[in-house]
Amino acid sequence: xxxxxxxxxxxxxxxxxxxxxxxxxxxxxxxxxxxxxxxxxxxxxxxxxxxxxxxxxxxxxxxxxxxxxxxxxxxxxxxxxxxxxxxxxxxxxxxxxxxxxxxxxxxxxxxxxxxxxxxxxxxxxxxxxxxxxxxxxxxxxxxxxxxxxxxxxxxxxxxx
Amino acid sequence: xxxxxxxxxxxxxxxxxxxxxxxxxxxxxxxxxxxxxxxxxxxxxxxxxxxxxxxxxxxxxxxxxxxxxxxxxxxxxxxxxxxxxxxxxxxxxxxxxxxxxxxxxxxxxxxxxxxxxxxxxxxxxxxxxxxxxxxxxxxxxxxxxxxxxxxxxxxxxxxxxxxxxxxxxxxxxxxxxxxxxxxxxxxxxxxxxxxxxxxxxxxxxxxxxxxxxxxxxxxxxxxxxxxxxxxxxxxxxxxxxxxxxxxxxxxxxxxxxxxxxxxxxxxxxxxxxxxxxxxxxxxxxxxxx
Ligand SMILES: Cc1cc2nc3c(=O)[nH]c(=O)nc-3n(C[C@H](O)[C@H](O)[C@H](O)COP(=O)(O)OP(=O)(O)OC[C@H]3O[C@@H](n4cnc5c(N)ncnc54)[C@H](O)[C@@H]3O)c2cc1C
Ligand code: FES
Ligand code: FES
Numbered sequence: 143x144x145x146x147x148x149x150x151x152x153x154x155x156x157x158x159x160x161x162x163x164x165x166x167x168x169x170x171x172x173x174x175x176x177x178x179x180x181x182x183x184x185x186x187x188x189x190x191x192x193x194x195x196x197x198x199x200x201x202x203x204x205x206x207x208x209x210x211x212x213x214x215x216x217x218x219x220x221x222x223x224x225x226x227x228x229x230x231x232x233x234x235x236x237x238x239x240x241x242x243x244x245x246x247x248x249x250x251x252x253x254x255x256x257x258x259x260x261x262x263x264x265x266x267x268x269x270x271x272x273x274x275x276x277x278x279x280x281x282x283x284x285x286x287x288x289x290x291x292x293x294x295x296x297x298x299x300x301x302x
Numbered sequence: 303x304x305x306x307x308x309x310x311x312x313x314x315x316x317x318x319x320x321x322x323x324x325x326x327x328x329x330x331x332x333x334x335x336x337x338x339x340x341x342x343x344x345x346x347x348x349x350x351x352x353x354x355x356x357x358x359x360x361x362x363x364x365x366x367x368x369x370x371x372x373x374x375x376x377x378x379x380x381x382x383x384x385x386x387x388x389x390x391x392x393x394x395x396x397x398x399x400x401x402x403x404x405x406x407x408x409x410x411x412x413x414x415x416x417x418x419x420x421x422x423x424x425x426x427x428x429x430x431x432x433x434x435x436x437x438x439x440x441x442x443x444x445x446x447x448x449x450x451x452x453x454x455x456x457x458x459x460x461x462x463x464x465x466x467x468x469x470x471x472x473x474x475x476x477x478x479x480x481x482x483x484x485x486x487x488x489x490x491x492x493x494x495x496x497x498x499x500x501x502x503x504x505x506x507x508x509x510x511x512x513x514x515x516x517x518x519x520x521x522x523x524x525x526x527x528x529x530x531x532x533x534x535x536x537x538x539x540x541x542x543x544x545x546x547x548x549x550x551x552x553x554x555x556x557x558x559x560x561x562x563x564x565x566x567x568x569x570x571x572x573x574x575x576x577x578x579x580x581x582x583x584x585x586x587x588x589x590x591x
Contacts, residue, residue: 143310160310160353163340182303183341187407196381196410202340203411206310207355250406271493272405 147208149174150218158205165189167205168215176216176245180274187273190246191215197253216245219252227293228252228286237286239277246273251287259294261287303344312355316362316441316468322354324443324466332356332468334377334416337408362415362470367392371476376415376469380404383414393477395434395503399426399485405493415469418454421461421525424495426487428455429526433501433518436474442467455525480506482541482589484581487520488573490564496521497565498573500529500553502581504536506589512536517549519574522559531556532578541586550579 146155149172156171163182168174168191180186182201189200192214219226225233228248238244247270254261254269261269266287267280275283313319323330330352333339342348356362362377365386372393374383383389383400390397403426404412417427418438431438431451438449443466454461463469487499499520504512515536517529532553539545554575561567 159307161305161307163305166304183344184337184408187405190407197407198410199337199407202336202408204310204336204340204353206312207336207357254406268492269406271491272407 143206145206145209147210148212150214156205160204160206162205163201164191164193164203164205164208164213165200167208168200168213171205174215174217178242178245180242185274186243187246187250187270188243190249190273192249192253195253195257197250214249214252216248219248226252228255228290231286231290232283235282235286235289237278237282243273243275243277247275247283251283251290255287255291255294259291259298261291263288303346305340305343306346306349308343308350309352310355311352312358314358316359316470319354319356319359319468320441320443320466322352323468326350326352326354326465328465330354330465332419334413334419335379335411336416337404337412338416338420338422356415356468365389369476372396372474374414374472374474376418376471377413378415380409380412380414384409393434393474395483395485395501396430396474398483399430399499399501402426402485402487402489402493402496402499408493414472418472419461419463419469421455421457421459422495423455423458423524423526424521426485426496426499426501426520429499429501429518429520430485431472432526432528433503433516434474435516436472438472439470440467441470446470448473452528458524478505480589482506482512482585484584484588486577486581486584488577498522498559498570498577500574500577500581502578502585504541504585510540511538512541512545513538517553517578519553519557522557522570522574527557529553529556529574529578536582541582546579546582546586549582550575553578 144157165179168177178188180188184199184202191200193211331350333353333355363375366373380403436451483503485501487496489496502517504515507513515533517532520526532549535549535552559567559570
C-alpha cells in the first residue's frame with residue numbers, strides 16, 4: 143500500500159505491506175535507524191517517535207496508519223549542527239551508557255517538555271516509566287530532563 | 303515478533319466498517335488504538351485476515367456532557383479523557399481510574415472503546431463501566447443496540463459483541479451531587495497491569511448514610527466483578543471506620559481469585575480488602591469536606 147507522510151519536516155512516500163510497523167518503515171524503508179526496536183510489543187519504549195505532537199510507540203502503530211501524519215524521530219530533534227539542549231543535557235549528566243533506550247527517552251521527554259515545560263520531577267518520572275533503561279538507573283536521565291526544562295520554557299516564552 | 307500478514311482497510315463510515323466485518327465472517331477485526339491487538343498479533347494470539355481501522359469514522363469521536371450524563375465516543379483516547387477538565391467534575395471516578403492505565407505513550411493512542419471490546423480482566427475501564435452502570439452503544443449488521451456494562455463481559459478477553467458489531471460510544475448516567483467515590487489499585491510499577499484494583503462509589507443521603515452502593519473489582523476474576531457482599535455491608539450505613547472495616551472484610555471473603563506468577567490467590571484476596579479499605583477511607587474523607 144502506498145503511504146505518504148512527513149518525517150522530520152520532509153514529505154516521504156513509501157510502498158509497504160499493512161503488517162509493516164511504523165518503526166520498521168522508518169528503519170528499513172527510510173533508513174532512519176535512530177529509532178530503536180527492542181521488544182516489538184509495546185513494553186520497552188525504545189521505539190518512541192512523535193506523531194502529530196504526541197509521543198507514541200512506533201512498534202504499535204502500522205506504517206499505513208501514519209498516512210497524512212507529521213512524524214518526528216530522534217534524528218529530527220537535533221539542529222543542523224551539534225546537539226539540541228535536551229541532547230546536550232543528556233551528555234552533561236551522563237544520561238546514557240549503551241544508548242539503546244536513548245532515542246525513546248529523548249523523543250518522549252521532548253514531547254513532554256514541549257507541551258509541559260514546567261513538568262516537575264514526579265511528572266517526568268511518571269512519563270518515562272514507560273521507557274526501560276538497563277544501564278543508567280534513571281537518575282541521570284531525570285536530572286538531564288530537569289535541566290533541559292529551561293530551554294523549553296524559554297522557547298515557549300519566545301513564541302508567546 | 304514481527305506481525306503476521308493481514309489486509310488493511312480504513313473505511314470512512316460505520317456502515318462500510320460493519321459491512322467489512324460482516325464479510326470477514328469473524329476473521330476481520332476492528333482496529334482502534336492498536337495498543338492491545340497489535341501486541342497480541344505479535345504474540346500470534348490473534349491472526350485476523352483483515353484489520354478494519356476505525357480512525358476515519360467521525361461518529362466515534364467526542365465527549366458530550368449533558369444533564370442526562372456523559373457520552374464518550376469509542377475512539378476517544380485515554381489522553382483525551384485525562385485532558386478534559388470537565389470530566390474531573392461531572393464524572394470524577396473515570397479520570398481517577400484512567401490515570402492508572404498504561405504509560406504516557408500508550409495513553410496517547412489507546413481508546414476507551416478498544417479497551418471495553420478487548421475486555422482484559424486486569425484493565426481499569428471495564429471495572430469502572432460496571433461500577434458506574436455504563437451503557438455501551440454498539441452498531442452491527444442487525445442495527446443498533448445498547449448493552450449494559452454488566453452484560454458485556456463474558457470472560458477473559460471475551461464479550462457479548464458479535465463479530466460484526468462495533469462499539470460506537472459509552473454512556474454514563476448523570477453523577478449525583480452527593481456522591482462519594484474512589485479508585486484504588488496496586489501494580490508493581492505505575493502503569494503496569496494491576497495485581498488487583500477496586501472502584502467504589504455511593505450516594506450520601508441526608509443522614510449521611512451510603513445509598514446505591516457500587517463496588518467493582520479488576521484483576522480478581524475472568525471478568526470485572528461487582529463485590530456484592532461488600533456493597534451489602536455498606537448499604538444504608540454511615541461510612542465510619544467500623545463500616546469500612548466490615549466492607550473490606552466482606553470483600554476479601556467474597557472473592558475467589560486465581561494465583562499466577564505475579565501474585566498468589568491468598569495475596570490477591572487480602573489485597574482486595576486492603577484496597578477497598580483505602581478507597582472507602584478516601585471516599586469518606588471526600589464527602590466530609
Ligand atoms: C505496555 C502496555 C501497558 C498497558 N497497560 C494497561 C493498563 O494498565 N490498563 C489497561 O486498561 N490497559 C493497558 N494497556 C492496553 C491499552 O490500554 C489499550 O489501549 C486498550 O486496552 C485497547 O485499546 P485500543 O484502542 O488500543 O484497542 P485495539 O488494540 O485497537 O483493539 C483491542 C480489541 O478491541 C477490538 N476493538 C477495538 N475498537 C473496537 C470498537 N470500537 N468496537 C468493537 N471492537 C473494537 C479490536 O478488534 C481488538 O480485538 C496496555 C498496553 C500496553 C502496550
Ligand atoms: S520496541 Fe516498541 S515498545 Fe519496545
Ligand atoms: S543507556 Fe543502555 S539501556 Fe539506557
